[in-house]
Amino acid sequence: MSISSPSFKEDHISQIPALQLLINLGYQYLTPEEAVKERGGRASNFILEGILEQQLRELNEIEYKGNKYPFSNNNIAEAVTYLKTIPYDGLVRTNENIYDLLSLGKSFKEVMPDTTQSFDLKYINWQEWDKNVFHVTEEFEVERSTGKGHRRPDIVLFVNGIPFAVIECKRPDEKDSMKQAISQQIRNQRPDEIPRLFVYPQLLLAINKNEVQYGTVSTPERFWSIWKEEVDKALEKIINEPLSEENKNKLFSSRFKYVRYYFNDIEKQGRLATEQDRGLYALARPERLIELAYKYVVYEAGEKKIARYKQFFAVKKTIDRVKQYENSRQRRGGVIWHTQGSGKSLTMVMIAKALAIDSDIKNARVVIVTDRIDLDDQIWRTFKHCGMEPEQAKTGAHLLDILEENKKRIITTVIKKFEAGVRKRDSDFNTSNVFVLVDESHRSNYGSMHAQMKKTLPEACYIGFTGTPLMKAEKNTARSFGGFIDTYTINEAVKDKAVVPLLYEGRHVVQEVNQKPIDNWFNKVCEPLSVYQKTDLKKKFSRIEELNLTDQRIYTIAYDVSLHYSKNWKGTGFKAQLATTRKIEALKFKQYLDEIGLVTSEVVISAPDDREGFDDVNEEPKEEVVKFWNKILQKYSSEKDYNREVISSFKSNDHPEILIVVDKLLTGFDAPKNTILYIAKKMVEHTLLQAIARVNRIYEGKDFGFIVDYNGILGELDKALVAYSALEGFEEDDLSGTLTNVNEEVKTLSQKYSDLWDIFKTIKNKKDEEEYEQLLFDQELRDKFYEKLSAYTQTLGIALSVPNFYEETSDEKIKKYKDDLRFFQKLRVSVKNRYAETVDFKEYEGKVQKLLNTYVTADEVIKITQQVNIFEQDKFQKEVARVEGQAAKADMIAHRTLRTIEVKHDEDPVFYDKVSKLIQHAIDEYREKRITEAQYFDSVLNYMNSVRDRKDEDTPDMLEGREIAKAFFGVIDQVIETKLPDQNKAKHLAAKVGLGIDDIIIRLKIVDWQHNPDIQNEMKNKMEDYLADHSELNLTYDEIDSIMEKVIEIAKRRYE
DSSP states (O other): OOOOSOOOOHIIIIIHHHHHHHHHTTOEEOOHHHHHHHTTTOTTOOSOHHHHHHHHHHHOOEEETTEEEOOOHHHHHHHHHHHHTOOOOOHHHHHHHHHHHHHHOEEEEEEOSSOEEEEEEOSSOSSOGGGSOEEEEESOOEEOTTSSOEEOOSEEEEETTEEEEEEEEOOTTSTTHHHHHHHHHHHHTSTTSOTTGGGSOSEEEEEETTEEEEEOTTOOGGGOBOOOOOOHHHHHHHTTOOOOHHHHHHHTSSTTGGGHHHHHHHHHHOOOOOHHHHHHHHHHSHHHHHHHHHHSEEEETTEEEEOOHHHHHHHHHHHHHHTSBSSSSOBOOEEEEEOTTSOHHHHHHHHHHHHHHOTTSTTOEEEEEESSHHHHHHHHHHHHHTTOOOEEOOSHHHHHHHHHHTOOSEEEEETHHHHHHHHHOOOOOOOTTEEEEETTTTSGGGSHHHHHHHHHSTTOEEEEEESSOOOHHHHHHHHHHTOEEEEEOHHHHHHTTSSOOEEEEEOOOOOOOOHHHHHHHHHHHTTTSOHHHHHHHHHHHHSHHHHTTSHHHHHHHHHHHHHHHHHHTTTSSOEEEEEESSHHHHHHHHHHHHHHOSSOEEEEOOOOOTTTTOSSTTOOOOHHHHHHHHHHHHHHSSHHHHHHHHHHHHHHSSOOSEEEESSTTSSSOOOTTEEEEEEESOOOHHHHHHHHGGGOOOOTTOOOEEEEESSOSSTTOOSOGGGSGGGTTSOTGGGTTSOEEHHHHHTTHHHHHHHHHHTTTTOSOTTOHHHHHHHTTSHHHHHHHHHHHHHHHHHHHHHTTOHHHHHHSOHHHHHHHHHHHHHHHHHHHHHHHHTTOOOOGGGGSTHHHHHIIIIIOSSOOOOOOOOOOTTSHHHHHHHHHTSOSHHHHHHHHHHHHHHHHHHHGGGSHHHHHHHHHHHHHHHHHHHTTSSOHHHHHHHHHHHHHHHHHTOOTTSOGGGTTOHHHHHHHHHHHHHHTTTOSOHHHHHHHHHHHHHHHHHHHHHHOOTTGGGOHHHHHHHHHHHHHHHHHOGGGOOOHHHHHHHHHHHHHHHHHHOO
């Protein structure tokens, strides 16, 4: 095949270059046929058994009394069988069981000269990566769990014959190609697909020439990540290293045979590194794949997680740092600043894991320290969920007991327990291999309590973690702590899409105080007080902090929150928090929100302190708080149960929609649905930064987190953040990207509106909807329309939720914005139906529908439904009948038929190619006005019927009732039609040969023949003899090879 310019076919631009690079990185290439053979010819077996057996012998030997012995053949075979037959207990759990087996190995009994004893056998050499063997294959055919059909992942990587990575390749010019690749990876893990393959891999990749994203088993689409690392220098030589002739002959032996000359030309001239090359080198080169799998994979509460690039490098830098010494016994420490929401807790877990398994660090012990009990509980749970066995110190004495016993490898505690422990007794145990990981180390941990830690563990290595920037005054202390190990700023995290950006809105509470009722109230309640006391109380009441406590203000805020949430967020699945100053306020907010009745809410507060609410020795605590708490204990039996139940409902259920909090859940609380933080309390510095980060987690359909400030913390946000007293202690650069004024986003609305209308500037009659639809016939223009409409819809939704927008924009303009939104949303639905586009239903759920329902239209529902298949005749006819205009009906029929052809193409490629060209010709003829609407409609209706009924006037009658033979006929007819002058004779001969080939396939096929190379080869031998016997066909050997390959591919799909 001659290709003079760069090809954008998936094989050419992604899959083959990926295979070439992987081979040069040290993977041994297996053809699909070789891989099937290594699997015992079974598509339901995923392990390359011969390779695994050989490696188990190479990696394992028994050392016993100075002699070395191999493992017995029986135990080697049993080790392979055990790995293959681990019971399936759900995808992630089974994957975790296999991961544990691969990490730890398995014990087998062996007969020694003088005894029988158990010895450990390992599947992977984690310490010496190059002692393992690495293989790569493509089009790895796997039988679906239903037994119906197969899936063929583009590339699979093996370590010692075990699948370790699965790669999906895409061409870069396809719309949403990364999204498609990730979607395929996720789809293939579903129970009715090929989940059994995915019980083994550690790494999943989606690649095209310009992008790479990665995840692991069960990673949701929103958490697939990019990788950043400078690797071009290492890549430069590797990508242009010629393959050996042996590897070329294998790689280009069958499926890729026709493009060998194309890649030979590329090899001669050399090429530049692509993002695909960088991603594969960074993530999938053998030593890195082993490293990622061993140190950077964790399982947490039923989910498998793999490190993001910043976590990976933070861990590596930390391990490098602690191997250096401040003095002869104390290792160097430092501080890690990773912005909140970027996975700080998992970074701590990965560092603890890396310390525990590093062969250079003997008997490492890790103490994780926080300054609050709830954070201690959270981190303890995180480690527990990740399969580690942490010990939680209950008291200061218990902490010292655990440390002195030297048994537990991981301990969690709060910093006050250090102080309590030191007061009770001295400690003199060796702490040189103790690593203290201090969470949120900017807080009290830097002060006097930090000194107590140092006193208790004088030679320990201290590593601080913070999710917020350090204040100027804290940076000197951080330097004495060891300096920064790694930083990941808010700006970086937003750019990487590790968190969502935050929009800030300062809201003023309109509060008119009626002086007469207030005076009457004072006269009544203050009767026992002296004149001085009355004056002092009135003065206090006039101050903002006391005014915030009035029922009037609380009710006003509750009313505004109710309206804001119900109008903009209710029913979308997104949740909110309302932060207030005191527990009594939280209960009043709950009371008023319930009275207003627009939203559902729950209060999450800590138990009242024994002294809480007292102003003098004779006063009782606030009755409402005590009553509330007693009710909680009656309903939930304990504070822990109460917290767990409410938080679980908030995260997983529709209700509550809003959590009302005081201090709890403003730090360390991770709920991705949490999108709006209503602030009705004073917050400063780290507390403020931690609180607003509660709404920065990524979630499907979540573009921003929203901060609605009723307390005037940052005013109108019209100055640099450090200009406000709440954040004046920070460096300006460190806060860059933290918050954006919501009005800045609203200001972009006019431009986005113009950008949307610019798409249709060539339309003459702006009231002719058909003109819009016909203009959007072009796929590229439709994609641009969807992009601009999405941006406009998002910003208009934000604008309509902001009071200033109504003050600064005329009613007429707002009405125009809304009316045009309604029109464009209806247009989007119409063209998606008309041009048979694949529908992503997520576009039509949640926020867009909420926006339309609340602000735009109440008299109609704008939504798209699942498109009907053309084979469902009655339903499809009804769907077409609902479309207005003959051209629109014709477009729907034409594009829906083309979509069907796209899906079924490989079942009968010649026939579908022919009909596809005829439909495209009819479309072009109509666009160029060479045929009428009626002629266009009749033509495409006829073509749809031919596809539905598989009828073609060129198909000879002898093929009637032999549908698969018709496909073989097409393949043969395509080859011989130019060889024989008599076309009728050519078609008759092609039909006869098609029937003969079909008979051969029917006679030789057996169960699972598609994965049996021996049966396929026998089919090819019989076909080759049969075709050679028909000398009148005048076929060359290359033509015979081509016919046989195409016939086998069709048969695989049709005879499943």
